[in-house]
Every structure is written in structure tokens, then in C-alpha cells.
Amino acid sequence: MPVSPDDFAAVYTQHLGAVSRYLARRVDRDDVDDLAADVFAIAWRKRGSVSAGEELPWLYRIASYLVANHRRRLAAKASMLGLLSVPDSAPSAESLVTADAELARAWSTLAPNDREVLALVVIDDLAVSDAAVALGISANAVSIRLHRAKKALAAALAENSHDEAERSGTSPT
Numbered sequence: 001m002p003v004s005p006d007d008f009a010a011v012y013t014q015h016l017g018a019v020s021r022y023l024a025r026r027v028d029r030d031d032v033d034d035l036a037a038d039v040f041a042i043a044w045r046k047r048g049s050v051s052a053g054e055e056l057p058w059l060y061r062i063a064s065y066l067v068a069n070h071r072r073r074l075a076a077k078a079s080m081l082g083l084l085s086v087p088d089s090a091p092s093a094e095s096l097v098t099a100d101a102e103l104a105r106a107w108s109t110l111a112p113n114d115r116e117v118l119a120l121v122v123i124d125d126l127a128v129s130d131a132a133v134a135l136g137i138s139a140n141a142v143s144i145r146l147h148r149a150k151k152a153l154a155a156a157l158a159e160n161s162h163d164e165a166e167r168s169g170t171s172p173t
Helices: 005-024 029-045 055-081 093-097 101-109 112-123 128-135 139-168
Strands: none
Touching: 005 029, 005 055, 029 055, 055 128, 101 139, 112 128, 112 139, 128 139
């Protein structure tokens, strides 16, 4: 990560859009700007701990921690007040796949780790090595998780197709 303010500003300009889109899929739109600012504030303080070329996945990792903290604060607030939290208005990774009912059913059967690795690599278009940095695991572990997640999704889609065929009285193709 660049150490000088001008170089950091260039990284900020380059990656702000991607970080904001990442956050917008996970939190309410009203919170995106504040969380994005927090991501870059943390990145500035810890800029010496990231290797050149790994800035975006590292920023995604910071963002994932902030999203988790944000959700915990919302849950605590809702719990304290006894109110339901306001649903997210920004589309989540899950809502992107729910447009197709069959895909939505299959997506909902996946384990959270499978959904996250698929969302990072397929929806967020990260390379396996970048997803590894974002998840804090090795690239090999991401490849294995991704392979298993794709197999699980394919199996769930096949099962849904088979179930649908049985209900309609036709044979699956």
C-alpha cells in the first residue's frame, strides 16, 4: 500500500467504487458512504500491512469486518429497543440470484461459506488469490471451497429440476 498521501489518494480513487458496491450489496444504502469512509480510514492507519497489488481484496476484508460489526450493532440496537431492524434496501448477493426462483431455491440450500466464496468470485468478480486475501485463507483453500460450492450449487439445481419434473410428471432433461 502506498505510504505517501498522494499515492494513497490514487488507491482511494481507484478502489472507492468497488468497495462501495461491495458494501451496497451487504448493508442499507444510507450506511454505505459512512462504512466506505471507515474502510479507508482503517486502510490509511494500517497501510503498511498490505502488499502491493493486494489492495482491493485487503479493502474487501476490512469491509467484511466492518459489515459484521455494523450488523452486530444493528442487532443489539433492535434487541435493546425490541424493534425489528429495517430491511436492507440495497441488493445483497442473495437478492441477485433470487430473480430466478430455481436458482434462489438452490442458493438458499448452500452453506454460508459456499455463498460467500461464490459471491466474491462470481458476483464480485475477484480472482481466487484476491478472494483468499478477502477471506483470510489460502488461495488453495478458496479454490477448494469454490469447487465444492459450485458442485453443491449444481447438485441443488439438479435436485430442484428433478423435483419439478416429478411434480409436473415429465422426465428431467
